[in-house]
Amino acid sequence: NxxxxxxxxxxxxxxxxxxxxxxxxxxxxxxxxxxxxxxxxxxxxxxxxxxxxxxxxxxxxxxxxxxxxxxxxxxxxxxxxxxxxxxxxxxxxxxxxxxLARQALRPLRQDASENRSARGGYVLQEADGPRQATLIATGSEVAIALEARQQLADIGIAAAVVSLPCWDLFAQQDERYRLDVLGSAPRIGIEAACGFGWERWIGETGLFIGMTGFGASAPHADLYRHFGITPEAITAAVRRRVLPH
CATH class of the missing domain: 3.40.50.970 (Thiamin diphosphate (ThDP)-binding fold, Pyr/PP domains)
Structure with missing residues (x-):
């Protein structure tokens, strides 16, 4: 300072x-x-x-x-x-x-022609067809959301993936842009942290997949499985929400 x-x-x-x-x-x-x-x-x-x-x-x-x-x-x-x-x-x-994460993260984008993070959030990968769900993630969980999107596509559920690197900048965008990004389909927030504040983006009826308590000591992949922050867990949660019983 x-x-x-x-x-x-x-x-x-x-x-x-x-x-x-x-x-x-x-x-x-x-x-x-x-x-x-x-x-x-x-x-x-x-x-x-x-x-x-x-x-x-x-x-x-x-x-x-x-x-x-x-x-x-x-x-x-x-x-x-x-x-x-x-x-x-x-x-x-x-x-x-x-x-920043400690674990290695794979590249998710190749196009650097514009700073897409400047608007706080953007559609990283659109759904194949009309959206049935929107997966909204930050940081290391964006890659997990992309894997879940593919698993959902395999069972006939069209989901988009939104990367939301900066909530503050996203909140400064006009309402139309935010709605275009978030969509009107069920929204699922994904972050390996507590869910406090996520209702701002997923709404009162949205799902949050993340942490509900403190962590534990184990290899990071085991911890993600233990706490249910995996493509499989996301796919199962979205399927329950989207498909009729």
């Missing part, structure tokens, strides 16, 4: 996301003063794995998103990360947080 107040530099720092609570007062003051500071928060979910629940953030994303004048970015791959870094560098109205 002091470097930002002095001027001449755009300061940035990094830490484990779970330990961000130790810097909460400084972050809150940066938001009050609208300082251009950037914080890179890594190891952002149960994907931390064997380090266990002390190192696995659950409630942090929701609390960051509640902080005024603060942009929270949770990119899904290397390209979205570059886009979010550009947005953070250009932003001058308060702190930016770039929240």
């Amino acid at each position: 002091g470097i930002a107040l002095h001027g001449g530099f755009i300061p940035y720092g990094g830490s484990f996301c779970a330990f961000s609570d130790y810097m909460r007062p400084a972050l809150r003051l940066a938001a009050m003063m609208r300082l251009r500071v950037i914080h890179v928060m890594t190891h952002d979910s149960i994907g931390v794995g064997e380090d266990g629940p002390t190192h696995q953030p659950i409630e942090q994303l929701a609390s960051f998103r509640a902080l005024p004048n603060t942009c929270v970015f949770r990119p899904a791959d290397a390209l979205e990360t570059a886009e979010c870094w550009e947005l953070a560098i250009r932003r001058n109205g308060g702190p930016s947080l770039i929240v």
